[in-house]
Amino acid sequence: MTIRATRTVAALAVLGLGLTACGTDAEEPTSGADGTADGTTDDGTTDDGTTTEDAAAGDSSDGTVTLYSGRNEDLVQPVLDAFSEETGIEVEVRYADTAAMAAQILEEGDNSPAEVFLAQDAGALGAVAKEGRLLELPEETLELVPETYRSQDGDWVGLTGRARVLVYNEDAVSEEDLPTSVQELTEDEWAGRVGIAPTNASFQSFVTAMRVLEGDDAARQWLTDMAANDPQIREKNGIIVADVDSGAIDAGLVNHYYLYELAEEQGVPAEDLSAALHFFPDGDTGALVNISGIGLVGEQADGDAQALVDYLLSEAGQTYFVENTHEYPMVEGVEPDPSLPSLDSLDVPDVDLNDLDDLQTTIEMITEAGLL
Structure with a gap:
């Protein structure tokens, strides 16, 4: 090699x-x-x-x-x-x-x-x-x-x-309180309430997209601030969605389709779950497809x-x-x-997926922030 x-x-x-x-x-x-x-x-x-x-x-x-x-x-x-x-x-x-x-x-x-x-x-x-x-x-x-x-x-x-979303418990988070950006999730309001899966490839790609769009310093700061805000670490996206639906945590960063996976496991329509999907607006990094x-x-x-x-x-x-x-x-x-929602209707960040290939630096950053 x-x-x-x-x-x-x-x-x-x-x-x-x-x-x-x-x-x-x-x-x-x-x-x-x-x-x-x-x-x-x-x-x-x-x-x-x-x-x-x-x-x-x-x-x-x-x-x-x-x-x-x-x-x-x-x-x-x-x-x-x-x-x-x-x-x-x-x-x-x-x-x-x-x-x-x-x-x-x-x-x-x-x-x-x-x-x-x-x-x-x-x-x-x-x-x-x-x-x-x-x-x-x-x-x-x-x-x-x-x-x-x-x-x-x-x-x-x-x-x-696969669209990145915030899955949230409708009993714990009202629509008017939903964040417009992933940057808000580092604020005191969300301390201890947000699930993330740092070992997951989709989370790593999202962080890489943040590095591409906002620079390494901004991404490193977001990871540091997120780590200090008592995130609820889970191994998998599916676990985050299940915990949000049960009320164990209020919200989590996941891919959109895990909600439907949980609904099928429970044998109910997705709209009958307590968990729902929030698609970040305005081309926010949290809306990466x-x-x-x-x-x-x-x-x-x-x-x-x-x-x-x-x-x-x-x-x-x-x-x-x-x-x-x-x-x-x-x-x-x-x-x-x-x-x-149709793929064309999503307000996604302007990032080239070809630029998400530097996993090495991203993983190092996630580790240095104490999330791994």
Whole structure:
């Protein structure tokens, strides 16, 4: 690895995730069904006799694809099963936290068996792409996704859109008292009332966006002030939403779709929960719309890997995410959940998702503030 890659791996490991640990949307990484890395021999040929160069060109196929997933098995496995049923291509998955998967890809380098990386956020994809570990995607794949939600270098695309919100308990917080900016959450009024998940990739990307928009000094000050305001630290966004709904805490910074996840768990409509969503106005950093996204990893990625990317961007794949996760689709023609405000109507901050790739500095800042 390069010195920069080594430092990035070390920064990701600061979260306590290591290369096999659990965090948000995490499971211990598991190897492929045959227990081997990827079926590649020492001379660079695969089990079917093709070279890694052939695979990189997307012309080869061995009927399997190795996916490193930073999204959890309960969420992702059903759509992967549908892909396998339709195409006959088996997907061998390693599940772990997005940060852990990114670190593992960088640690493994050219020896990584990963062919596809599915990440919770653009920052992790950018960190891996920065080290040259992602391949350029075909133009026809890139054109499916708006420029705002794909890599400017063409090496990753968004699969779903995820809006940052403040989830709040309607019995504890009145609408007129809702903050207009995340900056207000460091004030005395909110002391001890706000849940955050510092180990979560979406929180880290939000902090990175603050660094991009307002500068490192401003982001560092917000983290310091937030840490001094007795934040309610939770491991996952879903726990924050559940605690807000139960009244254990008054509010929390999360992604929008966790409210719908809780409603489904409880078997009630989202509007029947005590928790509700507040979308920050006026382009506030707290209104960041990030993506879950995907990229092809290394020279071993073949036609089967590209087929998986294409399926997840197809109408069937996008509809799965809309109906099962309530995230925003990335592909034109697929309708979003009608209970959500349209993506175009959200007043989001003017930040390029390609600029969220400096996870190392962000994690260092979060740690120095005492939030990790």
